[in-house]
Structures are given as C-alpha cells and as structure tokens.
Amino acid sequence: MSKTINCFVCDGKGKDYLISDLDPVEGYKMATKQVCLFCEGKGYFYTIDWQYEVSRWFYDIKRDKLKKEKEKAEEKRKKKREAEQMALRKLTLEEITLLGLEKKYKEMKDA
Numbered sequence: 001m002s003k004t005i006n007c008f009v010c011d012g013k014g015k016d017y018l019i020s021d022l023d024p025v026e027g028y029k030m031a032t033k034q035v036c037l038f039c040e041g042k043g044y045f046y047t048i049d050w051q052y053e054v055s056r057w058f059y060d061i062k063r064d065k066l067k068k069e070k071e072k073a074e075e076k077r078k079k080k081r082e083a084e085q086m087a088l089r090k091l092t093l094e095e096i097t098l099l100g101l102e103k104k105y106k107e108m109k110d111a
C-alpha cells in the first residue's frame with residue numbers, strides 16, 4: 001500500500017476556501033468552502049504523487065503572490081494616510097471644520 005500524506009491546504013478535510021476568494025483585508029469573510037483544488041477532495045496525497053509536488057509548488061507561488069499584494073495594499077494605505085495628514089497640517093481648524101474633516105483630524109491627533 002502507498003503511503004499517504006494529509007493535504008496541507010485543506011488539512012485533510014477535502015474542502016477549503018479558494019485562494020482567489022481571499023481578500024487582503026477581509027480575509028475569507030464572504031467566501032464559501034469549495035472542494036479542495038489541490039487534493040481534489042480526497043484530503044490526502046500519495047507522497048510519491050506528482051500531484052502533491054505540483055500542488056505544493058503552485059500553493060507556494062500563490063501564497064507568495066498574496067503576501068506581496070497584501071504588502072502593496074498596506075503600503076498604499078500608508079502613503080494615503082501620510083498624504084492626508086500632510087494636507088490636514090496645512091489647514092486651519094476653521095478650514096478643517098468647514099470641509100467636514102474633523103474626524104480625520106481627530107484620528108491624526110490621536111495616532
């Protein structure tokens with residue numbers, strides 16, 4: 001009998017979220033579980049199986065890509081926040097009130 005190894009993606013359950021459903025901010029909040037694409041619902045691989053090797057490789061690439069996207073999104077948020085703060089510092093309190101930016105101003109002062 002062949003030795004098997006638990007699917008590392010769905011943890012042997014045969015069902016998992018699609019990586020494409022993963023939102024960098026919300027996570028899997030709105031996603032539903034699907035038949036695991038990597039083990040095709042079996043929940044395991046044969047250790048000698050090419051399917052395991054390909055899945056492992058594919059999964060690592062997807063995970064790295066997702067990580068990069070997350071970092072990019074975070075960087076963008078940071079830059080936007082900095083630009084907002086720089087703009088706010090140039091305004092007078094009267095102008096801030098007039099433009100309805102009190103909440104943003106308060107967030108900046110609290111940070």
Ligand SMILES: [Zn+2]
Nearest residue numbers: 007010036039
């Ligand atoms: Zn699986």
